[in-house]
Amino acid sequence: MTNAEVALLGIRHHGPGSARAVAAALAQWQPDAVLIEGPAEAEAVVHLAAEKDLVPPVALLAHAVDDPAKAAFWPYAEFSPEWVAIRHAVDHDLPVRFIDLPAGYGFAPFTDGDADGDGPGELPADPLALLAEAAGHDDPERWWEDVVEHRAPAADALAPFAAVAEAMGALRAEGLGESRRDQLREAHMRQQIRAARRAGHRRIAVVCGAFHVPGLATMPTVAHDRALLAALPKKVRVDITWIPWTHRRLSQATGYGAGVQSPGWYHHLFTTEGDPVPRWLTRAAELLRAADHPVSSAHVIEAVRLAETLAALRGRPLAGLTETLDAVRAVLCEGSDVALELVRERLVVGDALGEVPDAAPAVPLQRDLARLQRSLRLKPAAAPRELDLDLRKDTDAARSRLLHRLRLLGVEWGVPTSSSVNSTGTFRESWRLCWQPEFAVRIAEAAQWGTTVEEAAVNKAVGTARAAVELAELTGLVETCLLAGLSGALPAVMRVLADCAALDTDVAHLAGALPALVRALRYGDVRGTDHEALAGAAAGLAERVCVGLPPACVGLDAESAAAMRARIDEVHGAIALLDPETATGTAPGTAPSTATGADSATDADGLADRWAAALRSLARREPTGGPATGAPGLLRGRAVRLLLDDGRLDSEEAGRRLRLVLSVANAPADAAGWVEGFLTGGGALLLHDPRLLALLDEWLGGVSDEVFTDVLPLLRRTFAGLEAGVRTTIGGRVAAGPLGAAPAAPEAARELDRDRADSVVPVLALLLSVRPKIPRQAVGRNT
Known part of the structure; x- marks a missing residue:
């Protein structure tokens, strides 16, 4: 106009x-x-x-x-x-x-x-x-x-x-x-x-x-x-x-409020001279072939013909995205929506990432990040990719520090993968990298903390520590500071941690804070950090957990007991890392302990011994005057299992405790909880010790119908957590007959009871809709 x-x-x-x-x-x-x-x-x-x-x-x-x-x-x-x-x-x-x-x-x-x-x-x-x-x-x-x-x-x-x-x-x-x-x-x-x-x-x-x-x-x-x-x-x-x-x-509704559903397709339309459909279908075929889908030139020719035919049938001037995708699904993908989704993600939407010159205005923090990205050869990309780091190499260690510092600043460019999070090794990390445009805003926000990535991360860590209200936040922050190499922030964070730990009397908070602190200690060898202060703080937390755990477990409801069980497992693993020489009850330079049923702690002064004493005390806190007077069965059973796995109880003592719990004097719900805690972490124990399986089978077979209905969900949850092979073997042993009896004779060696076999023939014939061939003598018996 x-x-x-x-x-x-x-x-x-x-x-x-x-x-x-x-x-x-x-x-x-x-x-x-x-x-x-x-x-x-x-x-x-x-x-x-x-x-x-x-x-x-x-x-x-x-x-x-x-x-x-x-x-x-x-x-x-x-x-x-x-x-x-x-x-x-x-x-x-x-x-x-x-x-x-x-x-x-x-x-x-x-x-x-x-x-x-x-x-x-x-x-x-x-x-x-x-x-x-x-x-x-x-x-x-x-x-x-x-x-x-x-x-x-x-x-x-x-x-x-x-x-x-x-x-x-x-x-x-x-x-x-x-x-x-x-x-x-x-x-x-x-x-x-x-x-x-x-x-x-x-x-x-x-x-x-x-x-x-x-x-x-x-x-x-x-x-x-x-x-x-x-x-x-x-x-x-x-x-x-x-x-x-x-x-x-x-492709999202940003900017003008008009999200483009198919930016990759539109880019192809704009940049392609002539008919865009054959060229686009050729690109789709290349993509599918790279993903091991059998696509040939003949497929592309037929897909082009189908797209044009669909456009004509639908009264459209040319084949559009709808017709093209229909042809891709029918011909190139052979009806597979999974393969079609790959085409949608990579070609219809696409992962193109733009570039901006260095002359563009930017906050100093952004410029420092760009410098680090160039020096460490970590180019931002919109497509997700995996990155494995060996922290013994200087470049990989620097990359790790950068990614951890950015996470602290709220820029989740890299996210540790499960292999990195769960690994007990200290010199390897695995990351998943994916750059998002909105990180530019987060970097601008983080610029208030400093002009370089390191300075901003240090100041952000100190500010976060001063604003923290829970002990677990601080210990997690200490771990992050070590991972990110923020030695400048550690003294201030440790001071806040010491003050918070001294005032916090909640054992659950202490138990939740200890694992992160102990994990942080493991980074000292490879990352070259001084962890003397960390070791002192971790040991102090562990001592307080050992002292306060048994009374803290008394009178817990089901939800709180489940949360405490997870805390106990985490603390158990943390103490094993913190005091590895005494983790199995063995003081340095002494023979292994052979404790069986004794409830008293050993004379060793190791932290693992004091933790074992706390578990023994927890295992003895039975609800003699009602549920509020003792620890839940879930926690008592878990304590016995941890002691058994560490060699501080033998199987005979464990069997004695199971027998007492499953006696008629105890509430069935508490007994079921004890069994859940005892079997969590692996049910192969029942296969290695048939006596424990026999005790459990005898107790379960003796409960009343009403009680069985109440404890069934708990038991199903317990056995659902066992390995499939373990469940199958346990079921087979229970079905074989009385546990502990001699193995049943092979099928071929058993004498066939013909009367019992003939009695089911009419029913089977009815189910299969066939005329049964019944021996004459059997007819008289079944009429």
Whole structure:
């Protein structure tokens, strides 16, 4: 649409058809200035579009200077009409202006119903969806492809924009989709158009969302627009820059509120000359072959034919994404939705990650991170990848420290994998890396802690320690500081930890804090950290846990008992690491202990001995006067099992305790809990000691029907946790007959009871619908 000096080019954000139309219109119109819908502050960085290192997809990032968490993105892909307009302007050395409301207004609170949307540029409704509905289409994406993306170039490049303006004018005449924020934005855009005219420009191209064209086509008075803009709140001071973006992020409803469902497909449409379908199906075939799917050239030819046939049957001018994906599923994937999902992820959406030049404005923390990424050869990538580190190598150790420091700062670029988390080794780590565009905002937020990654991580650790309220938070923070190599933060964190540990009397808190502290001690050998202070703190926590554990377990309900059982297991493993020489009851330089049924602690002074004494005390705390007077059976049984596994009780003593628990004097529910705690961690014990299995079978067979119903869920949960092979073997032994009896004779050696066998023949015949062949003598017996 033209108005002597102004061409209003209404576009769909991130539409390749609109992008091609804008390129053609600008080439025909040859403007002397280009105005683009976008935050006004972007004029400060638009010149960077001329840099070859600014490679889309990219996004403008604006954030409040005083509160970086308040941020907004304006993403652009290669097929975005705005990006085409920017490139045209910089290539032809034309002035380019961003004419939307400054981002600083978007971060300020609007009042009196000024904003129907939540962020800059959001529309309350999708006008294209309204037009598609009016045209009788239920899919706006498909309708847009038919009328725009598949449209042949017009002789007059401005004619399509006139048609779009007419359609949007009809919508606006009905009052559909217009909001108070739109009125404010359009008033500001009109002011910028007037400013361009006053600057002496005579051929002005305005690239904006098609919805705004009617609002810019008719110019009200200057006083009218000034009155509207007077209602704006006070503008917030912002910083703006370019950041890398990804196709995957474009597929989400960000920026303009119009998420692109298929950015990879749109990129292919925009960058491919001629028929895009054969080339795209060829790429899909290459992808599937790389994933070991048998796809040949003949498959591609048939897929192209099928896509074209489907388009003809459905009345579409060309095969679109729907027809192409149907052909991929039917021909290339042979009906497999799993293989089709791979094509969707890699080609329809894609993992393209843009690039930004070093000249782009950035906080010092971002620049330090970029320097570290280059020196450590850790290039950000949108596609997830695995990274294995050997901490004995300097480069890998530095990479590990960087990833841990970033996690502390809230930048989850790398996440430790399960092999790294559960490994008992100290010199290997496994990570899963995946860079997300929003990390730029988190880095801007973290800039308040320092100008380098190390400085920011140290200050963040100290600040987190001072704000911590639970002991486990502090011990976990100590572990993180060691992993991240933050020796500058450790003294302050340890002081807070010592103060908190001295005041905390909750054994559950102490038990939850100890494992992380003990794990941290293990990093000293490889990482070269001084762990003397850690060892003292860990030993002090362990001593307090040993003393306070038995009384802390008295009177716990089922939920609290389950949580305490997990704590006990963690502390047991931690003490084994903290005092390895006495973990099995053996003091340095002495013979192994042969304790059997004695409940008294050994004379050894090792920490493991004191822990064993605490477990023995816990195992004896039976509820003599009701559940509130003793420890739950779950914890008592677990204590006995840990002592048995460590060789501090023999199987005979364990059997005696099981026999006492399963006696009629004890409540069945408490006995079932004891069994659960005793068998947790492996049921092979019942196979190695048939006496324990016999005791359990005898008790279970003797409980009443009512009691059996109550304890059944608990027992099912217990045995469900056993290995499948163990469950099968136990079931076989129980089914074989009385436990402890001589093995049953083989089937071939047993004498066949013919009377019993004949008695079931009529029933089997009825089930199988056959006439039974019953011996004459059997008929008389069964009639």
